[in-house]
Amino acid sequence: MVSTITQQTVSDLLKANGYIADEAIATAVFLAIRMEKPILIEGPPGVGKTGLAKALSGALDFPMVRLQCYEGIDEGKALYDWEYGKQLLYTQLLRTQLDNYLSVSADLREAVERLSSEESLFFSKNFLVQRPILRSFLSEKRSLLLIDEIDRSDDEFEALLLECLSDFQVSIPELGVITANRKPLVILTSNGTRMISDALRRRCLYLYIGYPELEREVAIVRAKFPELCEVLARQMVEFLNKARELNLRKSPSVSEALDWAQVLSIMKANQLTPEVVAKTVGVIAKHQTDLQKITDLAVQELAS
């Protein structure tokens, strides 16, 4: 299926999954699939960075493996870990077997040699806990690895990702290098709270998703809430576009637009009036000062 994909089918597939992509997004996705390169997506919160990954996973039928980054995340949480408990339990359970096995040896030196020849038993894939990155590498089907909000992690973690992202392999000292069965489609998202290092950027395609154009946003709203009438959707999006110019502390983004559309459709509103906005302002404004500004804007813009 993947081999037959073209740029047109990418945006059609995404549309079927409720994601309206513009040309840049479709091209980036197409390239990432073909060139097997990660995509780094930046943009303000709520414009559908994570949403793109979700829609893609549905559209391409790639199982999604998600890794949420946070400060202090390390390889034990992202790549792999040893299952100490299980190892300990197994040595306890196998004690008698071990005794028998080792009793053959004449002296201590030989016993140690015998044991160490079996060492790989204890550091085998049996005892390896697969964390998201390794799991997606070893998955039977080609998977989609979403590394979410990479800017929240530390520099060290970024450096850790370099090997995984450029060669699709994980080095485990006890086992050697594990290469990916099927190279996953990797999507990294960032809100830009911290500069990502150039080394990481270099390994990715870079996609910036800003606020969508009017037409596309209307299409997004309409796709999610078909019961909302075209006129209201357009009016809503136009109003939000004006609100974005207000220099608010948290500008309403696409996710807020969708929430608002849902609220309006529940309220069965058919036109935007200052009263309607005042009632539902909590959906689009997330700070007290913004609340006031948006209600003022509504009175100013929608009064007539």
Place this chain on the structure above:
Amino acid sequence: MERIVTRFVATLRENGIRVSPGESLDAVQALGTCGMQSRRKSRTLLRLTLVKNVNDFPTFNEVFNSFFSRYQFVDPEDDLPALLDAVILEMDGEFTYLNEVRDDHDDEQGPLIKIDSEINPEDLAELKSLTEIDPDDTDGTELQVQMKGYREKAKKPPRPTRRYTQNPLVIELGKGNSYESSITFTTEEQAAMQEVVSRMMLRLRKDMKRMKNNQNRGKLHVIRTIQKNYRHDMVPFQVIMRRKRRDKPRLVVLCDVSFSVSHASKFMLLLLHTLHNQLLDVRSFIYNRDLAEITEMLANMPVNDLMKSIDTGDIIDLDENSSFGEVFLKFKNNHLENLRGRPAFIILGDGRNNYGEANDWVLDEIREKSRYMLWLTPEDRETWSRGDCLMDIYGSYCDKVEVVKSVDDLSLVVEDLLRDIYADQAHPIDRKLLREAKAAEAKSYDSSDYYRRGTNNDSEPVFDPDGRKHW
């Protein structure tokens, strides 16, 4: 095609975008995979693969438009027909089908490369002059026009009070920095600022990270230690400590915005607020005779708007003479009570009180509440005792008084300050390490006495092998 991409990448590099060879390979591969259908599409492809920072997008667009325009190779001095021939030979067949593409809505109309043997140099020159007449077409020039407007405004005659520069060193300060006539910051200046700060951050990060890690150490975290040492049969080889709550260092800045030091003040404000949220918790005040807090405004307003409203005197009246005594009194009455967490205190001003009440006892109270007090003045030490300057009195309350004349001085001072603040909060072990590092730095090779080294008072210099060790 590879050659064109390589040349395009070279042009991007000339314009300050860092592109690695790997990325240009990607670009070639991407163009191969997707094919070149339209100018717009190709631009998207190149941008996806070559540019990895959203701030570089405008530069990229500009370079793309100028690189893939029809008169790119025209240089009046060159032998045009020969050059054109060479170019045509080189590109022959590669882009000819692109000539029809016209229906895109980009900043500049036209195909990727249109080279037509019918066009002669005169035509090209004519085309070039055409665009020169109409500079408002592209974003870049529009912005320039706007900036020019600001500059004009900045150049208008000074108000009556500004007609006399308050001290001769104003001129000195003006010479030192490049913001002489600009009231607002251009995008380039802001970008330069970002760069200064990010370089500074890099230098500071290493030290601070280590200190932070140590700072976070608290008491033993029993449960996590047991969990972690499960593998060692509960023998605590690895010890996990509880994390302490981490405080961002607090900073309070008082900036004089009267004409004499306003350039330095504005730079200072911008600098500290670029650092704000990353490392620091900054509260900023501006003063003249009046005092106003602008922390919120700096956080929420575009910098240029704020600078303009400071300049027009909307926030505090600029026509007044500055009065340190009054400002300190106001600060004590309104703000001193809610100074939390022992902030470091920075005052930027020339200490010229216009013969008002000194009120220096307030500084003593501020000192009690702050961990560190720093005064930055643009004037040299020799002039402190002249005229109405109270620098000697005020200075005696401060931990440090620095003479700052240029932007570079200022950024150095701030960097030092940050180090000091962090060192102050640091773990004793770190403080010791830091002191040692500083001492080592001071001891490091000093070439000023090179010619005198190895001589005994007045004997002839002898060859000194140690003196060259550092080479």
